[in-house]
Amino acid sequence: MSRYPQQPVQITSPWDGDVLNRHDGTETDQGLTIAIEGIAPADQEVLVAGRPATRAGERFRAEVTLSAQRSTITAQCRAGADSVRLVYDRRSRKRYRLSVDDNILFLRDLTRDMPKSLFDHWYLAFWREMNERFGAKIHINIYHQCDGFILPEMPDIWREEWAANAHWLHLSFHALQNEPSWIYRNAPGRRIARDFEWVTDEIERFATLKVTGNTTTVHWAEATREGCIALRERGIERLIALPGFHPNGAPKTSYYLDPAHVQHLLERDAWWDPETDVIFITCDEVVNSQSLDNVPKVLDDQEKSPHTSELIELLIHEQYFRKELLNYQPEIKDKVIASLEWVSERGYEPCFWSEGLLGNT
DSSP: OOSOTTSSSEEEESOTTBEEOGGGSEEETTEEEEEEEEEOOTTSOOEETTEEOEEETTEEEEEEEEOSSEEEEEEEETTEEEEEEEEEOTTOOOEEEEEEEEEOHHHHHHHHHOOSSGGGSHHHHHHHHHHHHHOOOEEEEEESEETTEEGGGSOSTTHHHHHHTTTTEEEEEEESOSOSTTTTSSOOHHHHHHHHHHHHHHHHHHHOGGGOOSEEOOGGGOOOHHHHHHHHHTTOOEEEEOOEEOTTSOEESSTTOOHHHHHHHHTSSEEEETTTTEEEEEOOEEGGGSOTTTHHHHHHHHHTSTTSSSEEEEEEEGGGGOTTSTTOOTTHHHHHHHHHHHHHHTTOEEOOTTTTBTTBO
């Protein structure tokens, strides 16, 4: 998709910002050969990356080989020019990550109970079991506060233990608190920047920055463009989106993206916004939102397209593990296990999206 839909020369495929891999062309040791397609005045020669394109009426097509991780490809003729900026995921492979949103209560428990080990707490013990059984890498997104607790109260006595487990267990900013739900939907950048710094400073204090990376999920995947730029300026390069639409057609849980890009993200594993330099990664399944029987079926649907199943993002929420809460789900651990069995049986490798390029190191 062209950035300039009114101009006479338009690259229509791939889209500006596409993250491309082996499923988008032919890959060799030299790189990834892809087709560049678009429209231009029918009576003019079109050069793509300096070479003549084939023409069919207004349509043009040319093949180019990507070798760098980021490339700009230009199509030009007498009437004008257009370009697309692309990311190349070289030698991509199937990989996944499991993230947990809305976390604060287990940190309150640790502060109250002061166990000898982090893993004496049932919640972290379960996640360690998932790591030991499946190799899963777990990314926990946390709040700054909840009723009766603020993150500065969290002791630092387990600091070394956090650091020692950072190869499979990460922490990052999620939001100031659980309510209001869409706290950053219309918030200025300075507000999300403040809350991000509050949470990240505390993580550094009690767990070290070894447990952090360049990826997070903002609460409800809602933030303004200004807010996402504020996060990017503070080292966040990747954001998890849950692309979708409200009944009136307005985008939801997709940050500041417009409807066309939300639909595009639904059909891709990831998309890079070159203007903000943020990569949006599609969440494939909110595990707690499905019945136990349906957990693998949702992933089966994602697997139907290679463009939505190279990277699998599994998401779940802390509150569904809490027996004292009304939204507790007795089968929640079984749902997690079902999702991890699905990816493990199909040869997906566990990763953090902050490792290399989206887990490709």
